[in-house]
Amino acid sequence: MDRSTALRAAAAAVVAAVAFTGCSAVMPGALDGGPPGTALTGTGPGVTDSTVKVVFVGVDLGTTGSSLGFRTASAGDLPAQVKALETYVNANGGIAGRRMEAVFRRYEASNDSPAAEEKLCNQITQDDQAFAVVLTGQFQANARPCYAQRRTLMLDATVVATDDATYAALSPYLWSASYPSYDEFVTALLRTLSEQDFFAGATGAGVVAADTPSNRAVYQRLAEPELTRLGVAPTVSWIDTTDLGTLNAGLNQAVVDFRSKGVSRVLFLGGARLASFFLTTAAAQSYTARYAVSSFDNPAFLVNNPETIPVAALEGMIGIGFNPSQDVPDSGFPFPGGDAERACLDIFAAGGQTFPTRRTRVSRSPTATPRCCCTPPPRTSGRTSTPPRSRRPPPRSATGSPRRRAPAACSAASGAPRATATGCSRTTPGAGASATAARRCALPADALRATAIEAAYGPVRALFGVDLRVGPGELVGLCGPNGVGKSTLLRVLSGLHRPTAGRIELYGDDVTAVSAVRRVRLGLSTVVGQATFGSLSVLDNLRLHGYALPAAQVREAVDAALAVFPRLAQRAAQPASTLSGGERQMLALARALVQRPRVLLVDELSLGLAPIVVGGLLEMLRRLNNSGMAILVVEQSVNVALSLVDRVYFMERGAIAAEHRPQELAARPELVRSLVLGGHA
Numbered sequence: 191m192d193r194s195t196a197l198r199a200a201a202a203a204v205v206a207a208v209a210f211t212g213c214s215a216v217m218p219g220a221l222d223g224g225p226p227g228t229a230l231t232g233t234g235p236g237v238t239d240s241t242v243k244v245v246f247v248g249v250d251l252g253t254t255g256s257s258l259g260f261r262t263a264s265a266g267d268l269p270a271q272v273k274a275l276e277t278y279v280n281a282n283g284g285i286a287g288r289r290m291e292a293v294f295r296r297y298e299a300s301n302d303s304p305a306a307e308e309k310l311c312n313q314i315t316q317d318d319q320a321f322a323v324v325l326t327g328q329f330q331a332n333a334r335p336c337y338a339q340r341r342t343l344m345l346d347a348t349v350v351a352t353d354d355a356t357y358a359a360l361s362p363y364l365w366s367a368s369y370p371s372y373d374e375f376v377t378a379l380l381r382t383l384s385e386q387d388f389f390a391g392a393t394g395a396g397v398v399a400a401d402t403p404s405n406r407a408v409y410q411r412l413a414e415p416e417l418t419r420l421g422v423a424p425t426v427s428w429i430d431t432t433d434l435g436t437l438n439a440g441l442n443q444a445v446v447d448f449r450s451k452g453v454s455r456v457l458f459l460g461g462a463r464l465a466s467f468f469l470t471t472a473a474a475q476s477y478t479a480r481y482a483v484s485s486f487d488n489p490a491f492l493v494n495n496p497e498t499i500p501v502a503a504l505e506g507m508i509g510i511g512f513n514p515s516q517d518v519p520d521s522g523f524p525f526p527g528g529d530a531e532r533a534c535l536d537i538f539a540a541g542g543q544t545f546p547t548r549r550t551r552v553s554r555s556p557t558a559t560p561r562c563c564c565t566p567p568p569r570t571s572g573r574t575s576t577p578p579r580s581r582r583p584p585p586r587s588a589t590g591s592p593r594r595r596a597p598a599a600c601s602a603a604s605g606a607p608r609a610t611a612t613g614c615s616r617t618t619p620g621a622g623a624s625a626t627a628a629r630r631c632a633l634p635a636d637a638l639r640a641t642a643i644e645a646a647y648g649p650v651r652a653l654f655g656v657d658l659r660v661g662p663g664e665l666v667g668l669c670g671p672n673g674v675g676k677s678t679l680l681r682v683l684s685g686l687h688r689p690t691a692g693r694i695e696l697y698g699d700d701v702t703a704v705s706a707v708r709r710v711r712l713g714l715s716t717v718v719g720q721a722t723f724g725s726l727s728v729l730d731n732l733r734l735h736g737y738a739l740p741a742a743q744v745r746e747a748v749d750a751a752l753a754v755f756p757r758l759a760q761r762a763a764q765p766a767s768t769l770s771g772g773e774r775q776m777l778a779l780a781r782a783l784v785q786r787p788r789v790l791l792v793d794e795l796s797l798g799l800a801p802i803v804v805g806g807l808l809e810m811l812r813r814l815n816n817s818g819m820a821i822l823v824v825e826q827s828v829n830v831a832l833s834l835v836d837r838v839y840f841m842e843r844g845a846i847a848a849e850h851r852p853q854e855l856a857a858r859p860e861l862v863r864s865l866v867l868g869g870h871a
Contacts, residue, residue: 235319235341235342236318236321237288239288240289242286242290242321243291243318244292244293244320245324246268246292246294247297247314248294249296249326249327267543269294270542270543271541274541275538276290303432303817304330304815304816304817305665305815306330307330307336308836311333311336311340315336315340321342323337323342325348326347328350329463330818331404331662332661332662332663334364335359335662338360338363338364342363346365349461349516350461350486351402351459351486352372353404353408354371354372355407369513373408376409376413377412379482379484380413380420388480388508389420389422392422392454393421393422394424395422395424396479397409397425397426397427398441398456398457398458398468400459400461402431405460408459409459427441427444428440429444429464430817432816441467441468445477453479454479455479456480456482460486463487463488463491465488466487466488466492466495469499469503470498480506480507482507482508483507483509484509485513485517489507489509489516490517636698637662637663637664637697638660638696638697638789638820639659639695640656640658640659640679640693640694641694642655642656642693643655643656643682644656644691644692645675645679645687645690646690652844653679656679656846658679658846660820660822662697663815663819664820664821664837665811666835666837667822667824667831667837669828669831669838670826670842671826675843676841677793677824678844683791684706684709684791685701685704685707685709685714696709696714696789697788713786713787713788714789715783715785715789716782716790716791717781717793718778718793722766722778724765724767725766727764728762728764728769729762731781732752732777732780733748734781736748736785739784739786747783747785747786748784750784751780751784752780754810754813758773758776758777761773788819788820789822790819791822792811792821792823792824795811808833808834823835828862832855835852836851837849837851838852838855842865847865
């Protein structure tokens with residue numbers, strides 16, 4: 191987290207505190223007991239009669255910077271800064287008359303993954319029991335839904351691509367104090383690039399896009415039609431940003447694709463700081479183009495790292511900006527830049543924390559980014575090239591949910607600058623947000639959910655009202671002795687056995703009556719033991735499992751699966767029957783990966799394999815899960831399951847007998863024996 195991010199986080203929290211103090215309502219979830227408008231009161235997580243707990247997340251870029259050669263500005267003593275903010279808020283009335291209890295949590299960027307975000311969310315919502323969390327660098331798609339599901343208010347100071355649908359789905363828990371709606375931003379960016387003749391002389395353009403649900407939706411709905419209207423043929427590379435391994439693999443492939451198609455214009459969509467990583471990757475392969483960036487790409491960071499970001503890549507760079515603190519050098523934007531920033535610095539100074547500049551060094555700013563500070567952005571062709579207005583879900587208070595109409599006290603504090611059609615204006619924390627009616631939050635769907643499932647073989651009932659769920663990016667186990675219905679449940683989930691009652695949902699869609707083949711196309715794949723076609727080669731086994739993909743994508747999917755399992759690539763021409771047991775299990779997993787699943791069902795991974803082989807396969811499942819894949823593992827060995835999963839279900843006589851987290855069972859071996867073996871060792 192750099193200094194400008196620290197200042198933004200503080201500003202967000204101070205504005206929120208003012209809004210909390212001035213606007214009374216009810217706690218998150220209190221409206222569940224009645225219709226909107228019901229006058230309910232009460233306290234919730236992180237709130238006592240005298241305190242409100244707020245957690246501040248600081249992202250540590252030190253290890254990532256060292257390993258990748260990037261240089262980042264020091265943010266100073268973050269815990270001390272959080273303490274200074276706590277002191278200020280409490281000296282000025284606290285939050286709704288309660289004392290703010292500020293907690294600092296450090297997040298290591300080099301370990302960033304869906305699993306790490308889930309762990310952080312669990313720590314903040316379950317261990318800390320926070321009322322609110324200030325986010326400063328959380329880019330994984332599962333981060334914000336996790337806090338919303340736990341009914342924890344988010345004050346988002348991350349420059350992240352959040353579309354209107356996400357704000358609506360996570361309302362009223364997600365609040366971004368000053369950043370634009372991603373939907374409008376994409377339209378503004380493409381029109382600005384056209385007006386600035388970025389596409390002149392080129393019939394196509396490369397798009398480096400973060401592979402997130404929000405970005406895909408906005409690209410398909412807005413970006414692709416706009417590029418078509420402009421006569422630009424896009425070559426899109428969807429980049430899996432869940433960890434450095436998948437990120438680097440995707441970026442390298444993007445460079446190869448762009449070079450092979452003669453792409454000379456490249457833009458970035460979806461944030462996640464893709465530009466800095468791509469420019470480094472492209473330089474290593476001697477590829478260059480004319481680039482378009484935005485505030486999502488942190489232009490100042492590009493300038494600040496000439497050792498790793500080639501200067502030539504910055505020539506002719508153009509884009510659109512909405513975050514002056516990261517778009518321009520200090521020499522181009524006075525520091526402090528106004529009353530709000532001076533007030534923020536005073537808060538820290540009172541706690542012994544000073545900021546001589548926004549960043550340690552920014553020597554030049556070669557990017558042509560229209561910026562919003564004290565003057566209107568430049569005009570082109572009679573139109574204003576501006577980013578869209580901010581999108582703010584309604585402010586909340588320590589006593590409850592948003593109101594239909596914000597009282598005057600909600601707009602008492604000045605907020606951050608924003609771009610408008612005529613230049614820059616000051617906004618207030620409640621402006622434009624108070625019209626949202628109080629309602630229950632429409633939370634994102636589970637990756638896989640089974641409700642009241644019953645199944646039978648003829649007259650013999652096998653499953654009795656089974657309820658089970660796997661969250662997005664979650665790794666869940668299903669344990670129990672032989673004959674309790676584990677494999678039958680997996681067959682029902684995969685579509686190979688029709689349930690007699692109940693409902694199955696895949697990312698919120700009812701697939702109960704959908705065929706197994708159709709479920710594969712929807713993103714659900716199954717691995718059953720070491721099942722392979724022994725007479726076919728390894729390569730043909732993989733090709734065969736691409737039946738649900740368009741023919742043009744099968745080779746790419748097969749190559750990707752072999753990249754995950756290099757040993758199989760060495761044996762591609764061998765018949766599957768000549769492989770070892772561990773290699774056949776690898777092949778079974780690789781066949782499922784060819785189908786590009788969002789949800790993976792795995793039955794008896796460890797059966798009949800040596801411990802050393804099992805260990806390697808477990809590590810592979812962890813890597814797949816860390817990439818964002820939701821996984822359900824059916825496993826008879828409880829030790830194997832508990833070493834791997836986030837949660838585990840135990841089955842007995844065709845029904846779910848219990849659900850636990852591994853840490854709950856670590857100190858209770860007698861409970862494990864009772865659940866698995868009926869008390870027998």
